[in-house]
Amino acid sequence: xxxxxxxxxxxxxxxxxxxxxxxxxxxxxxxxxxxxxxxxxxxxxxxxxxxxxxxxxxxxxxxxxxxxxxxxxxxxxxxxxxxxxxxxxxxxxxxxxxxxxxxxxxxxxxxxxxxxxxxxxxxxxxxxxxxxxxxxxxxxxxxxxxxxxxxxxxxxxxxxxxxxxxxxxxxxxxxxxxxxxx
Amino acid sequence: xxxxxxxxxxxxxxxxxxxxxxxxxxxxxxxxxxxxxxxxxxxxxxxxxxxxxxxxxxxxxxxxxxxxxxxxxxxxxxxxxxxxxxxxxxxxxxxxxxxxxxxxxxxxxxxxxxx
Numbered sequence: 001x002x003x004x005x006x007x008x009x010x011x012x013x014x015x016x017x018x019x020x021x022x023x024x025x026x027x028x029x030x031x032x033x034x035x036x037x038x039x040x041x042x043x044x045x046x047x048x049x050x051x052x053x054x055x056x057x058x059x060x061x062x063x064x065x066x067x068x069x070x071x072x073x074x075x076x077x078x079x080x081x082x083x084x085x086x087x088x089x090x091x092x093x094x095x096x097x098x099x100x101x102x103x104x105x106x107x108x109x110x111x112x113x114x115x116x117x118x119x120x121x122x123x124x125x126x127x128x129x130x131x132x133x134x135x136x137x138x139x140x141x142x143x144x145x146x147x148x149x150x151x152x153x154x155x156x157x158x159x160x161x162x163x164x165x166x167x168x169x170x171x172x173x174x175x176x177x178x179x180x181x182x
Numbered sequence: 183x184x185x186x187x188x189x190x191x192x193x194x195x196x197x198x199x200x201x202x203x204x205x206x207x208x209x210x211x212x213x214x215x216x217x218x219x220x221x222x223x224x225x226x227x228x229x230x231x232x233x234x235x236x237x238x239x240x241x242x243x244x245x246x247x248x249x250x251x252x253x254x255x256x257x258x259x260x261x262x263x264x265x266x267x268x269x270x271x272x273x274x275x276x277x278x279x280x281x282x283x284x285x286x287x288x289x290x291x292x293x294x295x296x297x
Contacts, residue, residue, distance in 0.1 A: 143237035
């Protein structure tokens with residue numbers, strides 16, 4: 001059995017910012033979806049299912065604003081982003097302490113994936129919510145479960161764990177095709 | 183996000199309209215927590231008019247699903263469609279939730295369970 005993992009790799013190629021757009025936002029929780037729109041507007045107009053891309057980018061910015069910067073308006077979220085016909089690539093950095101529970105999350109996700117693959121929904125009860133002292137009480141920590149599915153070319157943190165690089169690759173011949181075809 | 187409540191015999195239908203997002207999804211948790219205190223047993227959450235959901239919205243559904251299960255109360259989620267379905271698919275929880283086609287189907291499924 002395998003499950004997608006979150007990596008820590010400072011030298012990963014996903015941290016290469018060459019040719020990427022850049023924006024910097026204050027940590028205003030009320031503006032997260034607006035910040036997201038400012039990024040997504042750079043995506044190709046013909047992109048289908050752009051709502052999924054928007055939703056997933058919103059989750060990354062929310063993590064940076066809420067968990068990383070603790071919604072401190074003096075702290076900023078920096079975003080680098082690049083969209084092409086067959087891929088979306090983002091780097092999101094906050095000024096926080098970093099994702100301390102990353103290893104525990106990977107172990108948790110492995111067990112969660114096992115329950116899902118074995119369709120053991122009774123056992124899954126223990127793994128539907130990843131709760132650490134820093135977890136989001138509103139989303140039960142489930143944003144990252146979706147993130148590792150969506151960002152299919154990698155979810156990678158830097159050594160300090162306050163900067164995440166993600167990439168989604170789409171099928172070359174049928175860009176922005178429906179998710180269920182993946 | 184607006185929530186309206188209606189009733190079919192002992193079954194309570196929660197109609198949600200708008201975005202189930204990080205700003206508003208908590209409203210569903212608050213409502214169901216109050217309904218549990220009133221010992222309401224049978225629930226249908228209708229997502230027909232929800233076109234955007236994020237992890238906070240999925241989190242609210244998870245909270246409600248879990249809270250009702252602990253109390254041995256019954257929940258069906260109806261009209262999971264379009265982008266909402268795609269987002270729940272990403273979390274791989276489509277089979278974990280008790281999802282039914284529409285509100286009428288949900289009512290027909292719940293009625294035989296009413297004692």
